[in-house]
Amino acid sequence: MKETILALVAGLIVGIIFKFMKLPLPAPPVFSAVVGVFGVYFGGVIASWMVKFFQG
Structure with a gap:
C-alpha cells in the first residue's frame, strides 16, 4: 500500500509541475x-x- 500512495503522490507532483510549466x-x-x-x-x-x- 505504501508504494501505491507514493506513486499517487509522485504522479500528483509531476502533474502539478507540468501544468505550471504549461507542458x-x-x-x-x-x-x-x-x-x-x-x-x-x-x-x-x-x-x-x-x-x-x-x-x-
Missing part, C-alpha cells in the same frame, strides 16, 4: 490509460499462471 501532461487519456494498466497487470498475472500450469 502537455505525460499521460494518455484517462480511460485508455486505466485499461492499459489493467491489461499490463492481468497479462503478467496470466503469464505467471501459465508458467505454473505448464511446469507442474
